[in-house]
Amino acid sequence: MKKIGVLTSGGDAPGMNAAIRAVVRxxxxxxxxxxxxxSGFQGLIDGHIKKMDIGSVGDIIQRGGTILRSARCEEFKTDAGQQKGIDQLEKHGIEGLIVIGGDGSFRGAQKLTEKGYPCIGVPGTIDNDIPGTDFTIGFDTALNTIIEAIDKIRDTATSHERTYVIEVMGRDAGDLALWAGLADGAESILIPEKKDDFQEVVERLQRGHDRGKKHSIIILAEGVGSGVTYGEKIQKATNLETRVTVLGYIQRGGSPTASDRVLASRLGAKAVDLLLEGRAGKMVGIKNNKIVDKNIMDVLIEAHTINEDMYKLSKELSI
Known part of the structure; x- marks a missing residue:
């Protein structure tokens, strides 16, 4: 293989630039x-392709976002759109493609592989919702952003003796909420994978208030519902002064942590190795701190699960 391509697709995640750098170098x-x-698969269809050199990826390892930019592309979900992409790759003589993104990006990579065009997937998403890897690029940075925000909110919550509902990202996966909640000692953690009893949440808040607790923190993943609506329900049920903070897209930005930079570098480099070995249709990941690979198709049909032991522990520590 003499020429390979790299793109980022779906939502951006801190560490994507470090992965691009590793692939290029x-x-x-x-x-x-x-x-x-x-601009992802849309840029592939449109032929927005440029040769990269060592200087192209200089001074980017510490930058958030993606220098290749990202975009959604409905057209690439069609056979015609995929063929346009293959035509562009063949036009430039590109023999293999590395796709950095989440499950939607991997579906595009799998389609290309099925049509005889070798692709490797690199998991980049703050949600940490990709089976087959312990961590995805961007998760650790987003987690630390959330923790920093909660720490600051806790200061004012204590000063004013309030209950705070903090809505974090996680449409289908609760890893950000679970890890942040455990790290910051939240009274309740609400995630899509578990159906929490609202009355149990209320009783936990009331017990804390009765023993003189000055404030309470509830972490809610966006997939569970609106933080604003939940905050209104809490105040009505407990008569405790309640405020809501929706962290939003701040969670996606920022300079990647050391952990994300190292993970992205290791995964990006391994993706190149797999292409050179002729092992198409694979996703690279990390398990027990060892770099592994798995068939993309298996990743796409496997359901994401949370760490049950961590969830149980969060309940035990929030009495």
């Missing part, structure tokens, strides 16, 4: 030309 180390595809 690992490829050049092996004397392979590497091409960056801008």
């Amino acid at each position: 690992k490829s050049i180390y092996h004397e392979i030309e590497v091409y960056g595809i801008e």
Whole structure:
């Protein structure tokens, strides 16, 4: 293989730039030309493809977001759109493609692989919702952003003796809420994977208030519902002064943590190795701190699960 391409797709995640850097530099180390595809699969269809060199990825390892940018692309879900993408890759002589993103991005990579075009997936999403890997690129950075915000909210919650509902990202996966809630000692953690009894949440708040607790923190993943609506329900049920903070897109930005930079570098480099070995249709991941690979198709049909022991512990510690 003499030429490979790399693109980022779906929601951006801190550490994507570190992964791009690893792909580019690992490829050049092996004397392979590497091409960056801008704006995801939409850019692939439109032919927004440029050759990259060592200087192209200089001074980006510490930057959030993605220098290749990202975009949604409904057209690529069709056979015609996928063929347009393959035509562009063949036009530039690109023989393999590395796709950095989440499950939607991996579906595009799998379709290309099925049509004879070798692809490797690199998991990049703050939600940490990709089966087959302990962590995804961007999760650790987003988690630390949330924790920093909660710490600041706790200061004012204590000063004013209020209950705070904090809505975090996680449409279908509760990892951000669970990890942040455990790290910050939240009284209740509400995630899509578990159906919490509202009355149990209320009773926990009331017990804390009765023993003189000055404030309470509830972490709610967006997939459970609106933080504003939940906050209104809490105040009505407990008569405790309640405020709501929706963290929103602040969770996606910022300089990646050391953990995300190292993970992205390891995964990006491994993706190049897999292409050189002729092992198409794979996703790279990390298990027990070892870099592994798994069939993308298996990843797509497997359901994401939370760490049950951590969830149980969060309940035990929030009495």
